[in-house]
Amino acid sequence: MAKKSYGLVEVKVGEGRTERDFLDLPKRIYKDYPNWVCPFDTSIKAVFDPTKNKLFKDGEAIRWVLYNEAGECVGRIAAFYDNLHAYSYEQPTGGCGFFEAINDQEVANILFDASREWLKERGMEAMDGPINFGSRDAWWGLLVEGYDYQPLFENPYNPPYYKELFENYGFQNYFNQNTYVWDAYNDDVNAVVFERVNRLMSTPGYRFAPIGNEDLYSVVEKFRTIYNKAWALFTGVQSMSFEEARAMADTMRPIVDRDLIYFAYFNDEPIGFFIMVPDLNRLIGKYNGKFGLINKLRLMWDLKIRKKCDRIFAIVFGVTPEFQGKGVESGLMKAMLDNYVRTEKNVYRTIELAWIGDFNPVMNRMVEHYICARKHKMHTTYRYLFDRTKEFTRCPRIGLKPRPKADAPQEA
Numbered sequence: 001m002a003k004k005s006y007g008l009v010e011v012k013v014g015e016g017r018t019e020r021d022f023l024d025l026p027k028r029i030y031k032d033y034p035n036w037v038c039p040f041d042t043s044i045k046a047v048f049d050p051t052k053n054k055l056f057k058d059g060e061a062i063r064w065v066l067y068n069e070a071g072e073c074v075g076r077i078a079a080f081y082d083n084l085h086a087y088s089y090e091q092p093t094g095g096c097g098f099f100e101a102i103n104d105q106e107v108a109n110i111l112f113d114a115s116r117e118w119l120k121e122r123g124m125e126a127m128d129g130p131i132n133f134g135s136r137d138a139w140w141g142l143l144v145e146g147y148d149y150q151p152l153f154e155n156p157y158n159p160p161y162y163k164e165l166f167e168n169y170g171f172q173n174y175f176n177q178n179t180y181v182w183d184a185y186n187d188d189v190n191a192v193v194f195e196r197v198n199r200l201m202s203t204p205g206y207r208f209a210p211i212g213n214e215d216l217y218s219v220v221e222k223f224r225t226i227y228n229k230a231w232a233l234f235t236g237v238q239s240m241s242f243e244e245a246r247a248m249a250d251t252m253r254p255i256v257d258r259d260l261i262y263f264a265y266f267n268d269e270p271i272g273f274f275i276m277v278p279d280l281n282r283l284i285g286k287y288n289g290k291f292g293l294i295n296k297l298r299l300m301w302d303l304k305i306r307k308k309c310d311r312i313f314a315i316v317f318g319v320t321p322e323f324q325g326k327g328v329e330s331g332l333m334k335a336m337l338d339n340y341v342r343t344e345k346n347v348y349r350t351i352e353l354a355w356i357g358d359f360n361p362v363m364n365r366m367v368e369h370y371i372c373a374r375k376h377k378m379h380t381t382y383r384y385l386f387d388r389t390k391e392f393t394r395c396p397r398i399g400l401k402p403r404p405k406a407d408a409p410q411e412a
Contacts, residue, residue, distance in 0.1 A: 004106065006066065007126055008114055011063035013049055021065045021073040023289065025100050029159070035150045036157050037281040041289040043154065044098070047133050048078065055082040060122065061133050063098070064114055066107060071200045075101035075108070079115035079132040091125035091390075093383070097139060099130045100158075100166065108165040116386060126385045128174060129166070130156065137315060137355060141177045141379030142166060149377055152179070152313050152354055153280040157377060163380075171382035175395040178364060179354040180373035184341050189333060190370050196327035205267045206328075208335035211258050216249040220272040222263060223248075230318040254296075255280065255303060259340045260312060264319070264328050272319035274332040276351065278309040307347045314353040329366065359395045372393075 011018040023041050030036035031326045042053055048063060050056040066075035080225025081094030096115040101107045119127050132139040138154040144163050151157040156281040210221055211219050240248075257278055264272035283302045302308045319328045340346055353373055356363050367373050 005069045006058040037285045038289045040291040058083045062098040064238045079118045093126040094124040095131040096129035097131045103161045141381045144380045146377030171384045174381050175384035177379040179377035182351045193330040196330040200327035211237040211261045218250040220245040229320040271323045271327045276312045276314045279311040279313040282309045310349045312348045312351045340392040
């Protein structure tokens with residue numbers, strides 16, 4: 001049998017056919033997958049635009065599309081790294097992502113090989129995938145359980161055979177990311193939640209409230225303060241800047257539901273938050289990736305006027321270290337239940353809590369035993385060590401950052 005011939009072509013930003021093929025390949029692969037929701041083309045393009053992605057300041061990214069002998073696009077992938085994240089691991093680690101391919105191991109191997117060699121040339125010794133050249137809350141991990149459910153907004157969805165393509169190449173499970181679902185009408189939280197709240201409120205000074213009409217810039221500045229206290233010391237998580245917080249407010253402004261964002265306070269100082277948003281994937285599937293003015297207006301009509309979105313995406317939850325373990329998280333849950341979820345104002349049926357890593361057993365236990373949510377999706381972040389003789393270790397449980405190596409780039 002004659003050996004197949006393939007051509008690998010680099011994709012440049014704004015370059016006609018190759019960029020179009022990069023964006024359109026998933027639309028062909030997923031045509032028979034009813035649960036897949038086409039992401040916005042503009043969201044994908046922004047990841048690889050140096051004017052929009054800050055990681056290009058200290059890193060690089062490249063994209064390829066793969067063509068068969070007939071000139072048909074049969075695969076795509078991106079490879080990338082940035083020094084700050086790469087050198088936070090035992091070995092310098094880059095990433096590959098935005099992988100799509102037909103069910104052919106040879107095709108997948110060509111794409112993985114290209115990513116590996118490109119990263120090796122830049123000093124990397126491992127690659128994680130499939131991940132994002134950006135924040136973890138988007139395009140991160142490979143779906144390995146839950147194919148029968150619609151993905152959340154900018155959460156990965158893929159055919160089941162992708163798992164074999166990655167593992168046959170040699171990728172190993174670095175960590176899993178769990179997604180839980182909670183039914184607003186049929187599920188209830190554990191009675192322990194109410195007991196913890198009662199104990200907490202016996203100490204004067206605690207209160208919980210939605211953001212109401214508060215200015216979003218003020219909201220995200222409170223969020224930034226708590227976030228940096230709660231996560232800045234954890235491995236692989238960087239503190240949030242003032243500019244990033246402002247950008248977050250601008251991004252959320254059109255879709256935010258002010259009844260879904262709660263803060264916890266002690267003596268009027270913010271100490272915790274629970275932020276949820278309507279899940280846009282319930283509305284945008286019909287746009288086929290296009291998000292011009294007309295579709296923006298359609299989205300606002302369906303979201304704000306018709307209130308057609310029936311699912312909430314719980315995107316982030318946090319409590320400052322000095323108040324952890326006291327029941328603040330229970331207070332946030334109870335306040336949201338009492339003041340919105342269990343009232344006539346609520347228009348949402350389900351809440352999904354995503355991206356809860358198996359390296360964070362405390363958070364998984366809280367969601368399972370306190371919120372009583374059910375796990376129904378799982379994504380895996382894989383790691384491939386270039387030195388195949390090196391011992392592989394999974395992601396450690398949440399802990400403090402290791403001391404940087406002497407030759408590693410330092411954070412400003």
